Amino acid sequence: MNSHRRYMALALRLAARAAGRTRPNPMVGCVIVKEGAILGEGFHPYAGAPHAEVFALREAGEGARGATAYVNLEPCSHHGRTPPCADALIRAGVARVVVGMVDPNLQVSGRGVERLRAAGIEVIIGVRDAEARELNRPFVTWIEQERPMITLKAAASLDGKTATRTGESKWITGPIARQRVQRMRDTHDVVMVGIGTVLADDPALTCRLKGGRDPIRLVVDSRLRIPDDAKVFTSSSSAPLWIAAGHGASFARAEALGARENVRVIPCRENHNGRVNLTDLMLKLGDMDVTSVLCEAGGMLTGALLEAGLADRLALFLAPKLIGGREARGLLEMTGIGSLADAQRLVSTRISHVGEDILIEGDFEGTRCLLA
Secondary structure (H helix, E strand, O other): OHHHHHHHHHHHHHHHOOOOOOOOOOOOEEEEEEOOEEEEEEEOOOOOOOOHHHHHHHHHHHHHOOOEEEEEEOOOOOOOOOOOHHHHHHHHOOOEEEEEEOOOOOOOOOHHHHHHHHOOOEEEEOOOHHHHHHHOHHHHHHHHHOOOEEEEEEEEEOOOEOOOOOOOOOOOOOHHHHHHHHHHHHOOOEEEEEHHHHHHHOOOOOOOOOOOOOOEEEEEOOOOOOOOOOHHHHOOOOOOEEEEEEOOOOHHHHHHHHOOOOEEEEEEOEOOOOOEOHHHHHHHHHHOOOOEEEEOOOHHHHHHHHHOOOOOEEEEEEEOOOOOOOOOOEOOOOOOOOOHHHOOOEEEEEEEEEOOEEEEEEEEOOOOOOOO
């Protein structure tokens, strides 16, 4: 069993090499092992490309006959953009398949395992199951809740301030923390801000890592107040810019923005306050095959996501400094709770040093998605 865990760990590392590139597919890695020797490795690089099992089997060649295949996600059994991987493993003559987790997709769930076993192949399920599920949590969220997984990213002083009373916010955290945020952008499908952040900070929302990729940029802008010369328009990025607007926004303005190159306006239902209904927006993103969103918004949009029960994970960078002041912006702009029993709780928290700053990460307990 220890060897199973060791080879599955390698499959998971291979899968993670495609983080942020496989939408809407999951990240999958495969290792072919025979008599203690690794004969083939592979991972799924992007949607439409061959799956991990195909790459690993190609590398293993005839040596795959009688070997064990380790794959972090159940091999598919249906025809999508590519043929079923279960069939490829059967044709290759592998003797055993070790699976990290069963595919939550109902088109596959359990059927790949059934097909392998019907062909006389031994199948072992659940090796590093928790790690496999965590790796593909965006995909699992998309399949099970029909919306993307949402990570709230924020940077603040120790007293929870995101800017001074004059609005200065660059830079609260240090360069190493900012580099970590660039890596987060590289591995998410979408980076999202509200119109307030665009008006105050004018971010380009690109990934400045060497070899990195720009995520889709999403601005939540109920009344389409976004300036025509905002950096999200003028940056050299080829990544799409999506603007979520309420139905009350100007139709002429929406048409003009939508006519710009690489720009798409997403009409959404509105809340009673005239703002974009975020649940409606997230379900629309799910329909558009978005599996992960990194929210780098200010306190208003961040608070609204929390109140809507849509936030899945928090990444909070704390700088070892104090700002103070009643007029200084804080992390959350929301009505707030009346009882501590109603506080948003984090579970599976992790605390680490990122250069001079502290990073607190955790999952929101009992995240719920209430359909609009």
